[in-house]
Amino acid sequence: MSYGYVVPRLDTDAFNCPNCGAYAQQRQSYTADDLGTTIRGVRVTWCARCENFALWREGGMICPAGSAVPMPEPDMPDDVQSDYLEARDIANRSPRGGAALLRLAMQKLMVALGEGGKDLNKDIGSLVKKGLPLKIQQALDAVRVIGNNAVHPGELDLRDDIATANALFDLLNMIVSVMITQPKQVEAVYEKIPAGAREQIERRDTPTS
Numbered sequence: 571m572s573y574g575y576v577v578p579r580l581d582t583d584a585f586n587c588p589n590c591g592a593y594a595q596q597r598q599s600y601t602a603d604d605l606g607t608t609i610r611g612v613r614v615t616w617c618a619r620c621e622n623f624a625l626w627r628e629g630g631m632i633c634p635a636g637s638a639v640p641m642p643e644p645d646m647p648d649d650v651q652s653d654y655l656e657a658r659d660i661a662n663r664s665p666r667g668g669a670a671l672l673r674l675a676m677q678k679l680m681v682a683l684g685e686g687g688k689d690l691n692k693d694i695g696s697l698v699k700k701g702l703p704l705k706i707q708q709a710l711d712a713v714r715v716i717g718n719n720a721v722h723p724g725e726l727d728l729r730d731d732i733a734t735a736n737a738l739f740d741l742l743n744m745i746v747s748v749m750i751t752q753p754k755q756v757e758a759v760y761e762k763i764p765a766g767a768r769e770q771i772e773r774r775d776t777p778t779s
Contacts, residue, residue: 580613580626588634590620591641631662639668639739643746645754647682650675654742665735666720672738673717676710679742683749690714706748709741 576585576593584595595618613626625633639658642651653675661668677687685693694702694710702710716738760768 578615578624578631580615586640587617587619587622588624588631589617589622592617592619594619639736640743643743643751645751646743646746647679647750650678650682650746653678654739658739661735661739662732665732669717669720669735669738672713672742673720676713676717676742676745679745703748706745709745713738713741713745 576582578585578588578596580598582596583598584593586593587596596615597618598613598615615624615626616622617624624631639661641658642654646654653671657668657671657675660671673690677690680690680693681687683693683697685696687693690710691714694707694714697710698707716734720735763771
């Protein structure tokens with residue numbers, strides 16, 4: 571699951587590659603210009619899996635963009651994933667913009683979950699009535715409120731709060747995993763139960779008058 575993502579950091583020799591997304595060993599060195607002079611404060615890491623590189627300056631990654639953010643869950647709907655990837659691309663340069671795009675992505679996710687997608691507060695309330703787990707409700711409300719504050723600044727200012735903005739990506743991936751991936755995995759295994767046994771289970775769980 572992508573919310574087990576290991577954020578790229580110079581103080582470790584293995585993390586999820588910002589280019590291919592795989593967890594892999596990373597080789598590090600200082601960079602040099604055409605004259606062979608070390609460029610002060612700039613380092614490069616190479617991925618053992620894809621052999622692509624990333625550039626770092628003063629401990630922070632400067633290329634590629636969105637590198638500290640996990641890739642979307644494989645089961646994330648395409649239209650949601652499109653907004654997620656756009657948010658990922660700008661998150662380090664504009665935490666507010668990334669958070670606002672994630673809120674839009676969540677509206678589209680609500681439609682995929684059978685809700686209206688117009689009023690997030692109402693949609694989340696509807697899911698709660700259908701048995702939504704508490705922690706997923708809290709994750710949804712976090713993306714909703716923080717994303718809304720990114721567009722209409724209130725008590726929370728995300729302009730310099732990259733960590734909070736990036737945490738929203740983990741939450742959205744977690745929501746997709748719990749609401750889409752896990753039910754699909756359960757259904758795939760449940761379908762392997764012989765038909766007779768499934769009928770007995772359904773009779774057992776059907777209310778009697």
